[in-house]
Amino acid sequence: MSSPYLHLENITKRFGSFTANDQITLSIEAGSIHALLGENGAGKSTLMNILCGLYQPDEGQIFLQGQSVKLSSPGTAIRHGIGMIHQHFMLVPQLSVTENIILGQDFSLNLNLRQKAEAIAAMSQAYGLEVDPLAIVGDLPVGIQQRVEILKALYRQAKLLILDEPTAVLTPPEVESLFIILRQLAARDHTIIFISHKLDEVLSLCDQVTVLRRGKVAATCSSQSTTRPDLAQLMVGREVLFHLNKPAIAPGSVVLEVQNLQVVDDRNLPAIRGISFQIRAGEILGIAGVDGNGQRELADAIAGLRPIRQGSIFLVGQNVTHWTPQQRVKQLKMGYIPEDRQKMGLVMSFSIARNLILKRFKRLPFCRRFFLRPRTIAHYANTVIQTFDIRAINSQLKVSQLSGGNQQKVVLARELSGDPCLIVAMQPTRGLDVGATEYVQQALLAERQRGAAILYISTELEEVMTMSDRIAIIYAGQFIETLDAKAASVEKVGLLMAGGEEG
Numbered sequence: 202m203s204s205p206y207l208h209l210e211n212i213t214k215r216f217g218s219f220t221a222n223d224q225i226t227l228s229i230e231a232g233s234i235h236a237l238l239g240e241n242g243a244g245k246s247t248l249m250n251i252l253c254g255l256y257q258p259d260e261g262q263i264f265l266q267g268q269s270v271k272l273s274s275p276g277t278a279i280r281h282g283i284g285m286i287h288q289h290f291m292l293v294p295q296l297s298v299t300e301n302i303i304l305g306q307d308f309s310l311n312l313n314l315r316q317k318a319e320a321i322a323a324m325s326q327a328y329g330l331e332v333d334p335l336a337i338v339g340d341l342p343v344g345i346q347q348r349v350e351i352l353k354a355l356y357r358q359a360k361l362l363i364l365d366e367p368t369a370v371l372t373p374p375e376v377e378s379l380f381i382i383l384r385q386l387a388a389r390d391h392t393i394i395f396i397s398h399k400l401d402e403v404l405s406l407c408d409q410v411t412v413l414r415r416g417k418v419a420a421t422c423s424s425q426s427t428t429r430p431d432l433a434q435l436m437v438g439r440e441v442l443f444h445l446n447k448p449a450i451a452p453g454s455v456v457l458e459v460q461n462l463q464v465v466d467d468r469n470l471p472a473i474r475g476i477s478f479q480i481r482a483g484e485i486l487g488i489a490g491v492d493g494n495g496q497r498e499l500a501d502a503i504a505g506l507r508p509i510r511q512g513s514i515f516l517v518g519q520n521v522t523h524w525t526p527q528q529r530v531k532q533l534k535m536g537y538i539p540e541d542r543q544k545m546g547l548v549m550s551f552s553i554a555r556n557l558i559l560k561r562f563k564r565l566p567f568c569r570r571f572f573l574r575p576r577t578i579a580h581y582a583n584t585v586i587q588t589f590d591i592r593a594i595n596s597q598l599k600v601s602q603l604s605g606g607n608q609q610k611v612v613l614a615r616e617l618s619g620d621p622c623l624i625v626a627m628q629p630t631r632g633l634d635v636g637a638t639e640y641v642q643q644a645l646l647a648e649r650q651r652g653a654a655i656l657y658i659s660t661e662l663e664e665v666m667t668m669s670d671r672i673a674i675i676y677a678g679q680f681i682e683t684l685d686a687k688a689a690s691v692e693k694v695g696l697l698m699a700g701g702e703e704g
């Protein structure tokens with residue numbers, strides 16, 4: 202038998218006393234799509250960072266086509282044909298597609314950008330990865346930015362492509378086209394490692410699956426011989442229900458009232474074009490829609506992070522239209538889970554403990570007569586770490602050293618604390634494993650039960666459908682219909698999301 206394309210032998214990686222990868226042995230066949238699964242903090246990104254030369258393993262060996270290799274730097278990994286598309290994109294938004302692709306690769310004093318652009322256009326055609334080589338990356342939708350990342354890897358002659366949660370930020374049609382691209386690449390003998398928390402995707406796309414649990418390989422099996430519940434069980438070590446217990450509640454008084462709201466986007470173009478709605482205590486209003494139809498601007502406007510052109514916002518009967526976010530948080534107790542945890546939800550260089558008290562650090566019990574009280578803070582942080590099952594050695598760890606899903610848990614823990622009367626949750630389960638997703642959804646349902654009003658924004662239709670009491674479908678900055686969740690079908694909502702007139 203020929204040797205596998207990639208073979209890892211007893212790879213171990215420690216961070217201080219913590220073992221992130223523990224004796225990992227794994228083989229991946231050439232031309233196959235191999236899934237890497239595991240709960241948040243299981244060690245997936247760490248292992249992949251070893252493969253792309255960012256980290257050095259403490260023990261173990263890596264074999265490429267039977268040859269032992271030492272991937273001592275990202276440059277070496279690239280020379281060995283390993284390309285990584287990271288969990289958080291690493292493109293420069295101000296530069297063009299062409300500039301991003303050749304960045305760090307083709308340095309020359311008489312660089313002919315036009316020629317490069319043509320070469321890249323030809324390459325993108327050949328691989329069916331359509332993208333305008335002259336476009337500025339920051340202007341492109343996420344799905345297309347991801348193609349640029351893939352092209353960048355292919356431009357560097359990558360034969361092994363690693364995609365770390367590539368679908369977390371994609372819309373369903375973008376996921377479809379990504380899968381077509383990946384299948385084509387595999388058919389052309391590229392080998393692909395695919396990381397995702399979405400088990401259906403894994404089963405439909407991948408040939409083999411390896412599950413990591415707490416740094417160790419829990420199992421490797423073929424997609425055909427396993428099921429979604431089996432994989433979930435292997436990942437979390439317990440049964441996952443895939444079913445929410447949502448008791449009926451009679452909604453209370455109006456908590457949030459939005460009247461004829463008009464908001465512009467970052468480029469000063471109308472993003473929200475006259476939206477009115479109410480949310481009552483104990484009620485979840487879900488917003489369903491394709492990404493980029495005004496969801497972000499709506500959430501920001503309610504949180505007070507974006508100026509309001511016209512219209513008003515009332516929170517518990519008070520007109521807060523022009524209040525600062527601080528006023529909203531302090532006086533009316535609002536929780537906000539922003540879409541982008543790294544840019545807006547967290548201070549990455551602060552510890553978990555400091556991030557947890559960001560909104561309340563000036564007050565008792567965390568602060569007394571201008572002095573922070575480290576022991577109280579640490580004690581509080583440890584309790585929260587336990588309740589939310591944040592995987593970290595201790596509360597002093599920097600948030601930048603947490604795994605993606607655990608960063609999200611820190612944001613949630615902070616925003617759900619202190620009994621908020623309104624919670625604006627945007628993509629709250631993005632990047633979370635099946636167990637953590639279940640946990641977060643239960644936590645939000647508990648807040649609903651307590652009497653919080655919740656605005657639940659997600660591009661995952663199924664998620665909106667199960668969580669909401671009512672569903673508003675947003676399209677081009679307007680609510681085109683609001684439905685009672687019980688009466689809504691996936692087909693009908695899906696059609697409305699695409700801008701369809703009737704269901």
Ligand SMILES: Nc1ncnc2c1ncn2[C@@H]1O[C@H](COP(=O)(O)OP(=O)(O)OP(=O)(O)O)[C@@H](O)[C@H]1O
Nearest residue numbers: 216221241242243244245246247602603604605606
């Ligand atoms: N530089 C670092 N210093 C200390 N600990 C780290 C560092 N990088 C990762 N870790 C820890 O190693 C563990 C594994 O992290 P990793 O990012 O590999 O998880 P993951 O499986 O990719 O999770 P997720 O699904 O949430 O992205 C985590 O507990 C994390 O806190």
Ligand SMILES: [Mg+2]
Nearest residue numbers: 245246604605
């Ligand atoms: Mg990760």
